[in-house]
Amino acid sequence: MKSYVLTEFGKPLAAIETPTPQPKGTEVLLKILAAGVCHSDLHLHDGYYELGGGKRLVLSERGITPPITMGHEIAGAVVAAGPDAKGVRPGDGYVAYPWIGCGQCAACRAGNEHLCNDARTLGIRQPGGYADYVIVPHSRYLYPLGCLAPQIAAPYACSGLTTYAALKRVGAATFTAQPILIFGAGGLGLMCLKLLKALGGKGAIVVEIDAKKRDAALAAGALAAVDPRGEKPGRAIRAVADGSVAAAIDLVGSSETAQLGTDMLTRGGKYVIVGLMGGERTLSLPLLPIRVITIEGMLVGTLAEFREVMDLVASGRVETMPLIERPLTHVNETLEDLRAGRIHGRAMLTP
Ligand SMILES: [Zn+2]
Numbered sequence: 001m002k003s004y005v006l007t008e009f010g011k012p013l014a015a016i017e018t019p020t021p022q023p024k025g026t027e028v029l030l031k032i033l034a035a036g037v038c039h040s041d042l043h044l045h046d047g048y049y050e051l052g053g054g055k056r057l058v059l060s061e062r063g064i065t066p067p068i069t070m071g072h073e074i075a076g077a078v079v080a081a082g083p084d085a086k087g088v089r090p091g092d093g094y095v096a097y098p099w100i101g102c103g104q105c106a107a108c109r110a111g112n113e114h115l116c117n118d119a120r121t122l123g124i125r126q127p128g129g130y131a132d133y134v135i136v137p138h139s140r141y142l143y144p145l146g147c148l149a150p151q152i153a154a155p156y157a158c159s160g161l162t163t164y165a166a167l168k169r170v171g172a173a174t175f176t177a178q179p180i181l182i183f184g185a186g187g188l189g190l191m192c193l194k195l196l197k198a199l200g201g202k203g204a205i206v207v208e209i210d211a212k213k214r215d216a217a218l219a220a221g222a223l224a225a226v227d228p229r230g231e232k233p234g235r236a237i238r239a240v241a242d243g244s245v246a247a248a249i250d251l252v253g254s255s256e257t258a259q260l261g262t263d264m265l266t267r268g269g270k271y272v273i274v275g276l277m278g279g280e281r282t283l284s285l286p287l288l289p290i291r292v293i294t295i296e297g298m299l300v301g302t303l304a305e306f307r308e309v310m311d312l313v314a315s316g317r318v319e320t321m322p323l324i325e326r327p328l329t330h331v332n333e334t335l336e337d338l339r340a341g342r343i344h345g346r347a348m349l350t351p
């Protein structure tokens with residue numbers, strides 16, 4: 001099988017031939033039909049996250065070191081299964097939940113495998129989707145594709161799951177009653193808009209610096225798209241929201257978005273931060289209790305939430321978001337296009 005492997009942080013992925021693995025125990029071998037290119041792959045490719053103020057979180061210090069086959073939004077067809085794998089048949093199509101934990105620790109036992117400190121994440125700690133085949137450790141991490149096209153279903157393993165979980169943190173009582181604020185109209189932002197609509201939301205005001213992405217947000221159903229570098233963005237937001245907002249989902253995570261996102265909250269409001277752009281924010285602590293605001297960090301979602309969002313997608317209620325399909329052989333160019341902001345929608349690699 002061919003895999004596109006990160007052999008050294010910062011370098012282009014190398015096409016490497018290895019024997020196709022044989023599934024053991026409960027493992028399932030999938031032939032990859034679609035693999036999404038996620039913004040977090042760029043951080044993985046770099047080998048670090050910017051933490052703001054010139055500080056960095058270096059992945060090699062966290063035990064994440066090359067070689068890495070990236071790709072954690074994977075849909076594929078079963079080719080073979082280990083002797084203890086249950087409920088899968090060759091030829092069946094699935095989306096894989098990649099946020100796999102050790103299965104033993106308190107977080108895993110509580111159903112929060114994505115918070116495991118000994119994670120076995122596909123595409124980060126174990127080989128992922130930028131390849132011909134992938135091993136999934138257990139069939140419980142698989143959701144059947146049914147009638148869904150693999151390239152439509154795969155993004156719900158990360159961007160769909162993340163934005164779905166972020167909307168759950170905001171709460172249906174809030175987002176069905178009033179517009180919310182969404183920062184960023186890349187793949188995550190457009191996904192968040194589609195899910196908000198499917199969940200009966202009142203809609204969202206999108207804040208985005210890129211004019212083309214603002215247009216994409218409006219086309220995806222945003223109530224308004226505001227340029228934060230324009231004149232008085234706060235006033236523009238208040239005009240549409242009819243005042244401050246009860247919730248903001250920040251899919252960018254820069255110093256500027258965090259400032260505006262927390263400033264725009266009404267009393268009792270919640271700012272959910274997902275984006276990893278790398279900013280910092282000075283907070284006036286008394287204003288937290290006085291304004292009764294909540295700041296919540298969010299990273300992907302649970303296996304149960306993955307099933308919930310997949311059920312929602314399978315019900316046909318979620319509009320398809322713009323997809324940019326590329327052959328897997330173009331993975332390096334696709335990563336560069338994503339880095340340069342030239343991808344408007346979700347980039348999907350197909351065989
Ligand atoms: Zn991702």
Ligand SMILES: [Zn+2]
Nearest residue numbers: 102105108116
């Ligand atoms: Zn664990």
